[in-house]
Each structure stands twice: as structure tokens, then as C-alpha cells.
Amino acid sequence: MSKTNQGNFFEDFRIGQIIRHATPRTVTGGDQALYTALYGSRFAVQSSDEFARAIGYARAPVDDLLVFHIVFGKTVPDISLNAVANLGYADGRFLAPVHPGDTLSARSEVIGLKENSNGKTGTVYVRWVMVKKRDEKAKAPEAQVPDLAKSVLPADLGIGCPKIAGKLWDTALSGSAHRFKDYKKGERIDHVDGMTVEEAEHMLATRLYQNTARVHFNQFSEAKGRFGKRLIYGGHVISLARALSFNGLANAFHIAGINGGRHVAPLFAGGTVFAWSEIIETADVPAQSDLGALRIVTRATRDLPCGDFPQKEASAEEPGVILEFDYWALMPR
Amino acid sequence: MSKTNQGNFFEDFRIGQIIRHATPRTVTGGDQALYTALYGSRFAVQSSDEFARAIGYARAPVDDLLVFHIVFGKTVPDISLNAVANLGYADGRFLAPVHPGDTLSARSEVIGLKENSNGKTGTVYVRWVMVKKRDEKAKAPEAQVPDLAKSVLPADLGIGCPKIAGKLWDTALSGSAHRFKDYKKGERIDHVDGMTVEEAEHMLATRLYQNTARVHFNQFSEAKGRFGKRLIYGGHVISLARALSFNGLANAFHIAGINGGRHVAPLFAGGTVFAWSEIIETADVPAQSDLGALRIVTRATRDLPCGDFPQKEASAEEPGVILEFDYWALMPR
Amino acid sequence: MSKTNQGNFFEDFRIGQIIRHATPRTVTGGDQALYTALYGSRFAVQSSDEFARAIGYARAPVDDLLVFHIVFGKTVPDISLNAVANLGYADGRFLAPVHPGDTLSARSEVIGLKENSNGKTGTVYVRWVMVKKRDEKAKAPEAQVPDLAKSVLPADLGIGCPKIAGKLWDTALSGSAHRFKDYKKGERIDHVDGMTVEEAEHMLATRLYQNTARVHFNQFSEAKGRFGKRLIYGGHVISLARALSFNGLANAFHIAGINGGRHVAPLFAGGTVFAWSEIIETADVPAQSDLGALRIVTRATRDLPCGDFPQKEASAEEPGVILEFDYWALMPR
Numbered sequence: 001m002s003k004t005n006q007g008n009f010f011e012d013f014r015i016g017q018i019i020r021h022a023t024p025r026t027v028t029g030g031d032q033a034l035y036t037a038l039y040g041s042r043f044a045v046q047s048s049d050e051f052a053r054a055i056g057y058a059r060a061p062v063d064d065l066l067v068f069h070i071v072f073g074k075t076v077p078d079i080s081l082n083a084v085a086n087l088g089y090a091d092g093r094f095l096a097p098v099h100p101g102d103t104l105s106a107r108s109e110v111i112g113l114k115e116n117s118n119g120k121t122g123t124v125y126v127r128w129v130m131v132k133k134r135d136e137k138a139k140a141p142e143a144q145v146p147d148l149a150k151s152v153l154p155a156d157l158g159i160g161c162p163k164i165a166g167k168l169w170d171t172a173l174s175g176s177a178h179r180f181k182d183y184k185k186g187e188r189i190d191h192v193d194g195m196t197v198e199e200a201e202h203m204l205a206t207r208l209y210q211n212t213a214r215v216h217f218n219q220f221s222e223a224k225g226r227f228g229k230r231l232i233y234g235g236h237v238i239s240l241a242r243a244l245s246f247n248g249l250a251n252a253f254h255i256a257g258i259n260g261g262r263h264v265a266p267l268f269a270g271g272t273v274f275a276w277s278e279i280i281e282t283a284d285v286p287a288q289s290d291l292g293a294l295r296i297v298t299r300a301t302r303d304l305p306c307g308d309f310p311q312k313e314a315s316a317e318e319p320g321v322i323l324e325f326d327y328w329a330l331m332p333r
Numbered sequence: 334m335s336k337t338n339q340g341n342f343f344e345d346f347r348i349g350q351i352i353r354h355a356t357p358r359t360v361t362g363g364d365q366a367l368y369t370a371l372y373g374s375r376f377a378v379q380s381s382d383e384f385a386r387a388i389g390y391a392r393a394p395v396d397d398l399l400v401f402h403i404v405f406g407k408t409v410p411d412i413s414l415n416a417v418a419n420l421g422y423a424d425g426r427f428l429a430p431v432h433p434g435d436t437l438s439a440r441s442e443v444i445g446l447k448e449n450s451n452g453k454t455g456t457v458y459v460r461w462v463m464v465k466k467r468d469e470k471a472k473a474p475e476a477q478v479p480d481l482a483k484s485v486l487p488a489d490l491g492i493g494c495p496k497i498a499g500k501l502w503d504t505a506l507s508g509s510a511h512r513f514k515d516y517k518k519g520e521r522i523d524h525v526d527g528m529t530v531e532e533a534e535h536m537l538a539t540r541l542y543q544n545t546a547r548v549h550f551n552q553f554s555e556a557k558g559r560f561g562k563r564l565i566y567g568g569h570v571i572s573l574a575r576a577l578s579f580n581g582l583a584n585a586f587h588i589a590g591i592n593g594g595r596h597v598a599p600l601f602a603g604g605t606v607f608a609w610s611e612i613i614e615t616a617d618v619p620a621q622s623d624l625g626a627l628r629i630v631t632r633a634t635r636d637l638p639c640g641d642f643p644q645k646e647a648s649a650e651e652p653g654v655i656l657e658f659d660y661w662a663l664m665p666r
Numbered sequence: 667m668s669k670t671n672q673g674n675f676f677e678d679f680r681i682g683q684i685i686r687h688a689t690p691r692t693v694t695g696g697d698q699a700l701y702t703a704l705y706g707s708r709f710a711v712q713s714s715d716e717f718a719r720a721i722g723y724a725r726a727p728v729d730d731l732l733v734f735h736i737v738f739g740k741t742v743p744d745i746s747l748n749a750v751a752n753l754g755y756a757d758g759r760f761l762a763p764v765h766p767g768d769t770l771s772a773r774s775e776v777i778g779l780k781e782n783s784n785g786k787t788g789t790v791y792v793r794w795v796m797v798k799k800r801d802e803k804a805k806a807p808e809a810q811v812p813d814l815a816k817s818v819l820p821a822d823l824g825i826g827c828p829k830i831a832g833k834l835w836d837t838a839l840s841g842s843a844h845r846f847k848d849y850k851k852g853e854r855i856d857h858v859d860g861m862t863v864e865e866a867e868h869m870l871a872t873r874l875y876q877n878t879a880r881v882h883f884n885q886f887s888e889a890k891g892r893f894g895k896r897l898i899y900g901g902h903v904i905s906l907a908r909a910l911s912f913n914g915l916a917n918a919f920h921i922a923g924i925n926g927g928r929h930v931a932p933l934f935a936g937g938t939v940f941a942w943s944e945i946i947e948t949a950d951v952p953a954q955s956d957l958g959a960l961r962i963v964t965r966a967t968r969d970l971p972c973g974d975f976p977q978k979e980a981s982a983e984e985p986g987v988i989l990e991f992d993y994w995a996l997m998p999r
Binding site for chain 1: 694695696697698699700702703704705706708709710713714715716717726766838839840841842844848849855856857858859860861862864865866867870913914915916936938940969971
Binding site for chain 2: 669670671686688689690691692694695696697699700743766767769771864865866867869870871872873874876878880883884885886887896
């Protein structure tokens with residue numbers, strides 16, 4: 001019997017199956033320092049213990065997306081080692097702040113399965129992932145597609161941070177005078193700056209998250225693969241876009257919920273990432289009287305500045321949108 | 334009104350103006366680990382809690398230049414987003430040791446302004462930076478050039494570290510038997526080693542400092558720019574030169590003052606940095622009887638070993654000096 | 667007298683000589699975060715404070731090889747600055763767990779010296795290193811080759827970790843159901859995955875270890891050297907192979923002893939590292955009733971997947987084995 005993990009194939013999953021993932025991970029200030037070095041994130045709450053304490057935290061929490069990536073990374077050996085594509089996310093909520101010293105563990109429940117018409121692959125709904133079948137002739141379970149929430153409800157937001165004292169929010173230190181009331185539904189913001197990605201950077205990031213998906217690391221095999229080169233972990237693009245969004249959304253300090261995310265085109269080393277955001281909803285947060293919630297769709301592009309708010313998806317050769325990320329962020333009133 | 338930061342232009346500055354900068358930053362052991370990985374710094378005081386405690390520190394302080402870069406990075410969005418060039422520094426002093434857990438904030442005062450004769454740019458004296466005018470026809474204030482100190486006075490040195498017990502300084506552990514008395518005015522030291530810089534490295538460093546200057550990160554736009562490639566943050570060169578200077582100045586453990594610094598030519602990825610130093614003054618430090626101060630000018634070169642102590646500035650294509658850094662370092666007697 | 671370190675030459679070493687090395691180094695969580703980002707290590711004991719505590723540690727120790735590399739790095743300025751090759755290691759034992767906050771110092775004893783027949787170099791047995799003679803005509807001491815243990819004895823293993831409670835070992839969290847009893851002498855395991863190495867990565871790693879060996883950093887001089895390019899620190903390959911070996915040896919949580927290691931061919935940036943392991947002995951560990959010891963030889967290859975368990979050494983141009991690493995790992999029964 002082989003001792004190496006071959007990963008699960010489509011026919012290995014069952015509706016209702018609970019998977020406890022290896023490896024638990026204690027998050028440290030070292031992880032946060034690397035996160036800062038990889039993306040240049042500047043949100044004051046995550047950057048400064050003093051700033052975080054002033055508004056109600058015990059100390060600076062680590063970046064929400066660092067938590068997301070570590071948890072996501074744990075699911076890879078069990079869920080997506082044989083994935084063709086990581087198709088999307090839905091209905092993600094952050095339930096508690098994470099501080100250096102906290103240990104993260106993860107478990108997944110399979111909530112949907114749907115074989116594709118080609119008979120070779122199928123979609124596994126954990127997040128939703130297209131996974132290879134081991135045996136193309138294996139019988140698939142009856143398709144069961146979960147009824148995914150279109151978005152997290154505002155009533156469910158705001159428990160992932162302590163009670164925030166909005167009046168103690170210092171806009172000179174946070175980098176922007178614009179508070180919740182200054183943002184309107186339909187508003188579009190070009191985040192202006194661009195960031196070029198190097199092979200060493202995305203591999204450092206993806207290993208930091210203990211994400212072992214093979215397409216990111218092995219040039220020897222990828223040279224013969226679909227693109228001829230290593231594919232950058234989609235989450236790296238989310239974090240780049242979020243860091244770029246500081247320029248225009250500096251006070252959107254906490255990602256409270258992830259409504260959905262789609263990686264619509266790949267990114268490779270040498271590409272430059274830009275981003276723009278649209279405010280698609282504003283909401284009160286019952287749990288947090290000093291905060292409001294902005295529902296934001298951030299689009300990241302490859303080799304395409306966002307002054308014209310592009311929506312066209314990138315093709316293999318042409319610039320365009322590579323990510324649509326729909327999330328709720330909290331902001332002081 | 335745009336929510337993105339367009340940065341300040343020359344005509345936005347006023348003499349006496351005080352600017353509180355975003356984003357406060359708690360320094361951690363993670364930052365110091367990254368600093369070590371980026372430059373290979375080996376000064377014993379910053380490397381070992383035990384060594385630091387033995388001579389009088391509470392524990393190992395972080396590297397002085399890590400503090401410098403973080404503070405400098407904070408000023409970029411307000412001071413130099415529209416800078417043509419960061420021309421120099423003067424009269425910098427380190428007033429207290431910084432330990433992991435400390436939070437850094439920064440403010441600047443404008444102490445001089447001088448429009449350039451081309452009418453398109455002007456010099457802002459905070460550090461001194463050449464900044465674009467938004468409107469070339471905008472009227473400039475009367476030129477006011479500050480009377481900058483040629484160097485920090487020895488009497489002002491030595492308060493940035495605790496009282497040091499020089500007799501407890503272990504030269505086997507620190508890496509050199511040469512103490513303050515062994516260095517003479519006029520002495521030149523070739524630091525021998527060279528360090529090649531990669532794109533991923535200088536970008537990781539510059540983001541770690543939350544320095545957002547665009548020329549360092551965006552290959553898409555820089556491809557059409559002055560050099561056709563990303564420009565390496567000048568501070569990266571200072572830190573490389575300082576780390577290389579360990580080989581010859583291993584006991585110069587603390588940068589107590591920065592007299593001046595000039596980036597005389599650019600560095601790009603792929604270039605190899607060498608360095609040599611000249612002792613231009615030695616001084617007693619009233620505040621520290623067990624220490625002496627060496628005024629050192631370190632020159633860093635690009636693609637040019639320093640056995641001949643080169644002074645010629647690099648041109649775009651040719652090797653030569655890229656940095657002159659004039660500072661006071663403290664060393665045990 | 668030169669203030670720069672020229673390193674020791676063969677004729678500078680004496681049998682019995684004790685060398686205290688600079689620079690002491692306090693290990694932090696930041697170092698461990700970087701280690702994870704560089705190799706993607708996923709062993710649960712080093713990854714999670716909770717997991718480590720459950721089985722008997724005070725908290726998660728840092729990776730054994732991080733300790734090895736830091737200690738090794740300290741020896742470079744005194745032992746191998748003028749080394750032609752780092753030929754091997756033998757009889758290494760880990761005597762205590764290292765936690766963030768601990769400070770590492772190192773000393774070496776010269777236990778053997780043997781001039782080579784060419785009269786230009788000689789072998790220094792600390793680890794064993796081929797070192798240049800300063801003066802080819804200098805007389806060499808009588809050859810003295812130490813009687814190196816073929817392997818660490820199992821009776822000497824198991825003191826580098828606390829008493830482990832094997833029954834509290836959670837195989838779902840550790841990532842593998844295979845315990846000590848499941849491994850047999852002669853068993854071979856292909857670790858499947860490959861990892862491509864970038865220049866920025868191996869330089870960050872090697873500087874993190876404060877290893878100053880010149881061949882790793884200076885493209886300007888290496889361009890004219892033996893290979894025309896920077897040589898990757900051999901320890902980087904050991905750590906990559908160890909991290910890859912998680913896939914098949916996930917419960918081999920602690921390197922208790924290093925029996926030997928040989929770097930049989932160089933690695934350069936752009937190469938992809940694969941690995942396979944052979945169990946060459948299994949043993950009880952008197953000090954640890956809940957654990958067993960596996961003697962493992964891990965071979966790392968360059969640009970050669972390991973499904974066929976290759977033993978052929980790589981040549982300069984052709985793929986093949988680059989490392990043989992013979993060690994004892996402890997695993998729960």
C-alpha cells in the first residue's frame with residue numbers, strides 16, 4: 001500500500017462527508033511579517049497593536065486573508081490535489097479575530113456533488129472544485145447542487161471582530177478621511193497602483209500557507225502542462241487586489257464575509273496586477289453600531305490599468321480581468 | 334471627489350507644515366527575521382538576545398536601518414508619491430532602541446522649499462526630495478533652503494542605546510577583535526564580498542517597509558519609463574552596504590546618527606553590490622564612556638569590486654559608485 | 667593589518683583546536699515562518715503549538731534543520747570561507763529541542779586533518795571540508811583521519827525531544843495513518859512532488875542562516891567561476907528533500923541524528939528538486955518507549971522524478987541524484 005497521498009478523486013467524495021484536515025498551524029507574528037512583505041498591506045488595524053487597541057481589539061489581529069489562505073491550504077491535500085480548477089467560493093464568514101499564537105485547524109463538509117457531462121470530472125462543493133475521476137467509468141452519485149446563498153446577510157456580519165469604538169478611529173493614522181457614510185452604492189474606485197509578481201514571491205506565499213497544489217511549484221512538470229509554466233495560486237491575486245485596494249478603501253479594515261469569488265483567468269509570473277472596486281451595497285451591521293458594511297466587488301486585472309474599470313476577462317495572451325471577488329468589508333461610521 | 338491618494342505636489346507643501354503619517358506599525362521578530370534573510374546581517378547585538386543583555390540591553394533591539402526604512406516608508410504617500418528623486422538625507426539621529434512589540438509612528442515637518450529653475454519641479458526639505466508640480470504655472474513660495482548640519486555632533490550621539498558595558502563585549506562572539514582604538518581617521522576598508530539583488534528580494538523588502546513608491550513594483554508601467562525596468566529602493570542598497578560592512582566593521586554595532594546619504598546612481602535587479610568604507614573622523618561619546626564613535630563614509634558600488642576604493646559614479650551602463658552613506662557608528666573601546 | 671576576515675587556510679588548523687564561532691543567534695517565530703515559506707514544511711509538531719503540547723512538548727519546537735543550518739552557517743567564516751567543497755557530515759545528534767526565544771551559539775573542534783596529494787588543498791574534519799592552502803609549499807601536519815561512526819547508535823537517540831506520549835498522536839491532524847510499525851527495512855518511498863528553486867529563494871534562506879559562503883550570492887564573480895552561476899547552498903537541498911518527504915513520511919516528526927550526508931552534484935536556480943527515501947534500518951529507542959527510530963536515506967534529484975528510485979549522480983548537464991542524506995527520524999508507534 002502506498003504511503004504517499006494520491007489525493008481524493010471525484011468518486012471518493014460522499015454528500016455529508018466530514019473531513020478533518022492536517023496540519024494544524026499556529027499563526028505567528030512571523031507569518032504576518034511575511035504577509036506584509038508579500039503584499040505591502042497597510043491597513044492600520046492589522047499593522048499596529050496600538051491602533052487596534054485604541055478601537056477595541058486586544059492587539060493587532062492578523063490579516064483576514066492570511067487566515068483564509070492557511071485554512072484553504074489545509075483542504076488541498078484532501079480536496080483538490082486532483083482538481084482541474086478551483087471554481088469558486090461562497091458564503092464565507094469570519095467568526096473570530098485571529099491573533100499571533102492562535103492555532104488554526106480546519107474541517108470540511110461535502111455539501112454537493114455533480115458529475116460533468118464529459119464523464120471524466122465532477123464538481124465537489126466544499127468550496128466548489130472541479131475534481132478528476134480516478135476511473136472514468138466509475139458511477140457517479142446523483143447530482144446534488146447545494147442552494148448557495150447569493151451573499152452573506154448583514155445580520156450575520158460583525159462577529160469576527162470585537163465591539164469597535166468608531167469614534168476613536170484616527171483617520172490621519174489609518175490613511176484616509178473617508179468613512180462609511182462617504183461611500184455610495186454604485187461607486188467605482190480605481191486603485192491606481194500595479195504590482196508585478198515574481199516566481200519566488202508566489203511560491204513563498206503558497207508554501208507559507210502550506211498549500212501543496214502541484215501546479216504552483218514544479219516547473220519541470222508544468223513545462224509540459226497546459227500553460228508551459230507555473231500557475232499562480234488564485235489566493236495570491238486576492239491578497240494583491242486587497243492590498244492595492246487600500247488606495248481608496250483604507251478604512252475597510254475587516255473582511256467580514258466572502259460572498260463569492262471567481263478566478264476567471266490565470267496569472268503567471270511577470271504579470272502585473274491592477275485592481276478596481278465597485279460598491280454594490282451598503283448595510284447597517286446590527287452587531288456593530290459604530291460600523292457599516294460595504295459590499296464590494298473587487299476586480300483584479302493582468303497587465304491592464306483600471307482607469308476605465310475593465311470587465312473583459314483576460315485570455316491566455318491578452319490582458320484583462322483575472323479575478324472577481326465579492327465581499328463584505330466593515331468600515332467605521 | 335476621488336478617494337484614491339494622488340499624493341502631494343510641490344505647491345501643496347508649506348514651510349512649517351506638520352504631517353502625521355499613516356500607517357502606524359508594530360515591529361516584530363518576524364520583521365527582524367525577514368531583515369536578516371534579505372541582507373544577511375550578522376551584528377551580534379541585533380542577532381542575539383543573550384549578547385545584547387550581556388552588554389546592557391533589555392534584549393536584542395531590531396536593526397537601526399529596519400527602523401529607518403519603516404519610518405521612511407510612512408512618509409512616501411504624503412511626501413514623495415510624485416517625487417522625481419529622493420535626493421538625500423541629513424542630520425538623522427536614533428533616539429531610542431526599538432524592540433519587537435514597539436509601535437512606530439511618524440510625522441514630518443517641512444523645513445525648506447525651493448522651486449527648480451525649470452518651473453516643473455521643486456525641492457521639499459523633509460529629507461530632501463525633488464517633487465513634481467501639479468501645475469507648472471502654479472506660483473512657488475519664496476525659496477527657503479534650510480541650514481542643514483554638516484554632521485551630527487558627537488555630543489548628540491549615544492542616547493539611542495542603553496549604557497553599554499564595553500568590558501563585557503565578547504569579541505569572539507561578535508566576529509572581530511578590532512575595537513574602537515584600532516581604527517584611525519583616513520583608514521579605508523574593502524568589505525570584499527558582493528551581493529547580487531533579485532527583483533523578488535527588493536520588492537519583498539520595500540513592501541515590508543510599507544513603502545509604496547510606484548517605481549519599485551510595477552514593471553508594466555516602468556517598461557515605458559526612464560529605465561525600462563523597476564528601480565530598486567535606495568534604502569535597500571544602504572542595508573546591503575551596511576550588512577557587507579560587517580566584514581571589517583563587525584563591532585560597529587549601532588548607527589547612532591546619519592550625517593548624509595546620496596543615491597548617486599540607480600540599482601536594478603541583477604546588479605551585484607559591493608562596498609568599501611572610509612573612517613573620516615573618530616570621536617568620544619560623552620554619553621557612553623565605554624564606547625567611541627566612528628564617522629564612516631560607506632560607498633556602495635554596482636558590479637565593481639572595491640579593492641581599489643572606487644569613487645567614480647556609475648552611469649546607466651557602466652559599473653561604479655551608486656551610494657555614499659555618511660554615518661556615525663558606535664563601537665566598544 | 668587587514669580588518670576583513672580572509673578566512674582560515676588549511677595550514678591554519680591544528681588537531682584539537684577549539685573554535686568559538688560568531689555570531690550568536692536568537693531563533694524566533696519569524697525564522698520559523700520564513701522556514702515554512704521557503705520549503706512548505708508541514709510536520710505537525712513544528713507547525714502547531716497545540717499538537718506539540720498534546721504529545722509532550724512545552725510548545726512547538728522549530729524545525730531541526732533550521733537549527734542545523736544556523737549552526738552550520740556560524741562555522742563558515744572560520745572553517746569554510748576558503749573551502750573548495752563541503753564534503754560531508756557524520757555523527758550529528760540533536761540534543762535538545764529549540765524553541766523560539768532560544769539563543770544558539772556554536773563551537774567546533776578540529777578532529778582530523780589530511781593534506782591532499784595535489785599539495786594545494788587538504789581536508790579539515792570538523793564536518794569534513796576540503797580547504798585551500800594559503801601557500802602550496804607550506805608543510806602539512808601528519809595526516810590524521812578520524813574514526814567516524816558509520817551511524818549514530820539508537821541508544822543515543824531520543825534525547826533531543828521531551829518524553830513523547832505516542833497514544834495522544836492524532837494521525838488525522840498529522841496527515842498520515844502510517845506509524846512506526848508500518849515501515850519495513852528496505853521499503854522505498856517516492857515522495858512524488860517536485861519543487862523548482864529560484865535565485866531569490868536560496869539566497870533568502872542562506873542569509874537567514876547567516877551563512878556567508880561567497881559562491882551563493884555573488885553573480886558578478888560566479889559568472890567567471892566554475893559553473894558560471896551561483897551555487898545553491900547544499901543545506902537548501904536537504905531542507906527541500908525533507909519537506910518533500912512529508913508525502914510518505916508525515917509522522918517522522920523529529921530528526922534525531924544525522925549519520926551522513928553527501929552533496930554529490932550541484933543545484934542551480936531553475937532546477938526542480940524531487941526526492942525518494944529508503945528505510946535502511948528500524949530500531950527501538952531506549953529513551954522513548956512510545957517511539958521507534960527509522961534510519962532513512964533520502965536521495966534528492968535534479969530535474970528527475972523519482973518513481974524509478976534513481977541512484978545515478980547528476981552531471982553538470984544531466985539530471986540525476988544531487989544529495990544522499992542518511993539520518994535517523996523518530997516516529998510514534
